[in-house]
Amino acid sequence: MPTKPPPPRRAGRPRKTGDAAGGAALSRESILQAALALIDRQGPQAFNIRELAQALKVFPSAIYWYVPSRNELISGAVALAMNGVADDLVTGRWQARLAALLRRYREVLRRHPRLAPLVASELIYNATFDATMLDHLVQLLEDAGFAGADLVDAYNVVFAAMCGFATMELSTAPAEDAQAWESACRAQIARVDAARQPALARHLDAMQNRAFVLRWSSGDGQPLDSGFEAWVDVIVRGVESRARALRTAAKASRPASS
Amino acid sequence: MPTKPPPPRRAGRPRKTGDAAGGAALSRESILQAALALIDRQGPQAFNIRELAQALKVFPSAIYWYVPSRNELISGAVALAMNGVADDLVTGRWQARLAALLRRYREVLRRHPRLAPLVASELIYNATFDATMLDHLVQLLEDAGFAGADLVDAYNVVFAAMCGFATMELSTAPAEDAQAWESACRAQIARVDAARQPALARHLDAMQNRAFVLRWSSGDGQPLDSGFEAWVDVIVRGVESRARALRTAAKASRPASS
DNA sequence: ACCTGAACACCGTTCAAGT
DNA sequence: ACCTGAACACCGTTCAAGT
Numbered sequence: 001m002p003t004k005p006p007p008p009r010r011a012g013r014p015r016k017t018g019d020a021a022g023g024a025a026l027s028r029e030s031i032l033q034a035a036l037a038l039i040d041r042q043g044p045q046a047f048n049i050r051e052l053a054q055a056l057k058v059f060p061s062a063i064y065w066y067v068p069s070r071n072e073l074i075s076g077a078v079a080l081a082m083n084g085v086a087d088d089l090v091t092g093r094w095q096a097r098l099a100a101l102l103r104r105y106r107e108v109l110r111r112h113p114r115l116a117p118l119v120a121s122e123l124i125y126n127a128t129f130d131a132t133m134l135d136h137l138v139q140l141l142e143d144a145g146f147a148g149a150d151l152v153d154a155y156n157v158v159f160a161a162m163c164g165f166a167t168m169e170l171s172t173a174p175a176e177d178a179q180a181w182e183s184a185c186r187a188q189i190a191r192v193d194a195a196r197q198p199a200l201a202r203h204l205d206a207m208q209n210r211a212f213v214l215r216w217s218s219g220d221g222q223p224l225d226s227g228f229e230a231w232v233d234v235i236v237r238g239v240e241s242r243a244r245a246l247r248t249a250a251k252a253s254r255p256a257s258s
Numbered sequence: 259m260p261t262k263p264p265p266p267r268r269a270g271r272p273r274k275t276g277d278a279a280g281g282a283a284l285s286r287e288s289i290l291q292a293a294l295a296l297i298d299r300q301g302p303q304a305f306n307i308r309e310l311a312q313a314l315k316v317f318p319s320a321i322y323w324y325v326p327s328r329n330e331l332i333s334g335a336v337a338l339a340m341n342g343v344a345d346d347l348v349t350g351r352w353q354a355r356l357a358a359l360l361r362r363y364r365e366v367l368r369r370h371p372r373l374a375p376l377v378a379s380e381l382i383y384n385a386t387f388d389a390t391m392l393d394h395l396v397q398l399l400e401d402a403g404f405a406g407a408d409l410v411d412a413y414n415v416v417f418a419a420m421c422g423f424a425t426m427e428l429s430t431a432p433a434e435d436a437q438a439w440e441s442a443c444r445a446q447i448a449r450v451d452a453a454r455q456p457a458l459a460r461h462l463d464a465m466q467n468r469a470f471v472l473r474w475s476s477g478d479g480q481p482l483d484s485g486f487e488a489w490v491d492v493i494v495r496g497v498e499s500r501a502r503a504l505r506t507a508a509k510a511s512r513p514a515s516s
Numbered sequence: 517a518c519c520t521g522a523a524c525a526c527c528g529t530t531c532a533a534g535t
Numbered sequence: 536a537c538c539t540g541a542a543c544a545c546c547g548t549t550c551a552a553g554t
Contacts, residue, residue: 026537048527061530062538070528120425121375129471131446135455142457149484152464156485157423157492159470164422165415167378188389197393199400206410212417213387226407227414230500234415237503238496242488245495284518306546319549320519328547 026058028066028076036077036112043114044074074118081112086133094143095240098158099232101137106166106228113220116170119163145243154239165231172218182216189214284316286324286334294335294370301372302332332376339370344391352401353498356416357490359395364424364486371478374428377421402501412497423489430476440474447472 034055039047049070053060067073085108090100109116137158138151146154189208194201209215210224292313297305307328311318325331343366348358367374395416396409404412447466452459467473468482 049529050527059539059541060528061540064529065537117375117379120378120429131450131455131458134471135450135458138461139457142460148464150488151461152468153485153488155461155465155469156482157489160423160426160489161492163426165418167425168418168421171378192389192393197389199397200389200393202400203396203409203413206406207413211410211413213392224414227411230408230411231415231418234419234493234496234500236496237499238492238494241495241499242492307548308546317520318547319521322548323518 026056026062026066031056031063031066032073032076032080035073036080039074039077040112040114044118047074049073078115078118081115082108082129084108086130086136089133089136094140095236097136097140098144098236098239101133101140101158102162102165102232102235105162106169109166109170110220110223113170113172113218116167116219119167144239145247150246154242158235158239161231161235165228168212169219169224169228172220178216185209185214185216284314284320284324289314289321289324290331290334290338293331294338297332297335298370298372302376305332307331336373336376339373340366340387342366344388344394347391347394352398353494355394355398356402356497357494359391359398359416360420360423360490360493363420364427367424367428368478368481371428371430371476374425374477377425402497403505404501408504412500416493416497419489419493423486426470427477427482427486430478436474443467443472443474 031052035047035052038052038055047070049060049063052073053063056063063073067076085105089104090097109119138155141151141154141158144154189204192200192204200207204214207214209217209222210227215222289310293305293310296310296313305328307318307321310331311321314321321331325334343363347362348355367377395413399409399412399416402412447462450458450462458465462472465472467475467480468485473480
């Protein structure tokens with residue numbers, strides 16, 4: 001969410017550093033940093049302004065001079081965390097660039113796993129992406145041969161692919177009652193009936209705690225690495241195949257051409 | 259989240275219907291139904307127990323006799339909404355079944371668009387899926403030729419694919435300030451610099467309000483239909499291509515075989 | 517068993533007041 | 536300009552008490 005012009009702060013102006021407690025001067029930056037640290041520890045649900053104020057050694061109301069609401073604290077923290085998604089993205093074949101983009105996004109998100117459920121949320125996600133990354137994405141789709149409306153579709157596909165797997169992988173049980181969560185999952189597994197769900201039953205051992213809905217360990221502590229690599233593989237192959245199909249369809253519709 | 263055994267309710271027991279106001283007797287079912295209706299209208303953020311109680315014409319504390327927390331109200335409502343994702347799924351080639359599964363999931367979610375951001379959230383998603391659907395999914399992956407660890411990976415891929423696009427498509431601006439959201443998006447678009455983001459600039463007109471991050475209209479009111487169909491196409495092609503690649507790799511590793 | 521009624525603890529936000 | 540200090544409104548949850 002684009003920043004409303006913050007209260008003007010003269011650049012080099014010396015600030016009174018009243019407290020000996022090492023509390024750096026308050027600023028939008030420092031506040032969002034602290035907010036991010038809190039959210040990283042406790043998750044967005046438990047995040048609250050009063051605790052944030054305490055960490056910053058100010059009264060809660062002081063925060064409102066820099067950030068107008070709790071929601072914007074959260075989206076600002078997410079934007080901070082996602083800085084650098086577009087840094088030093090590789091060059092090379094578009095397939096390699098696409099794979100790198102997906103991996104990079106997951107890496108960044110893995111540094112702040114508790115933000116994962118927020119990325120899909122309405123609060124956030126415009127804050128999360130900068131024009132540089134979007135340009136990189138569009139460029140690689142051009143290189144793949146997409147154009148016009150097909151390119152827009154492909155953009156949406158790749159964008160959803162970028163966020164999709166990692167978001168689900170890292171969205172995990174509420175920290176409070178991990179034990180209850182685990183037994184709930186085991187109950188779900190135990191309820192599988194070999195007569196009524198034969199295919200599922202055949203693979204239950206292999207899937208247990210390794211597959212969505214059937215796992216209780218967090219994707220943070222126990223990443224689904226091979227699943228993610230399969231994801232990258234499927235997306236790249238799929239986009240490649242679709243690009244080829246669209247090209248031949250276009251060629252067929254204008255039979256005599258260079 | 260599996261239901262803890264609810265307070266035992268004798269089946270046919272007549273209940274005192276004290277109020278003439280047409281308020282049906284309280285039950286876990288009726289409460290979750292009312293909760294779902296409220297969430298559908300206002301979104302999960304604004305959903306609160308006091309209003310739910312008012313809608314049910316009881317005191318807030320009455321609700322706690324059936325459902326132990328706000329979180330479980332929400333996850334229960336989601337489970338209710340997602341009933342029937344696995345109903346009458348088609349037969350046929352696995353590719354067609356895969357496509358149908360993805361489309362079906364989106365259809366169901368589109369009936370309750372405000373639930374979209376919750377699906378990726380830790381609160382929920384075990385509540386959302388039943389063994390029948392998982393079995394259907396595993397079966398089609400077997401038919402596609404996956405086995406062992408590859409099948410588990412493919413399961414995670416398809417699962418993420420099922421949720422990924424629709425979740426992002428329907429997660430939209432907070433209803434409160436749609437106007438502010440739109441102008442924020444336009445500002446994001448205006449900030450695109452043809453010199454620094456040339457590829458993006460080339461397609462900006464086509465992408466405006468049609469592409470993730472650059473759209474302000476909700477995926478509810480303005481669906482990304484062609485984008486979603488491209489998604490289905492990419493996923494099916496990708497899975498198909500990967501299955502083939504794995505098969506030939508397996509064949510190569512055991513050179514003499516049937 | 518099922519619900520009332522009141523109370524508690526907590527939290528986001530506002531606002532007048534200070535410096 | 537920037538922060539204090541207190542207050543307001545709201546909300547999830549608990550609990551004793553009713554029937």
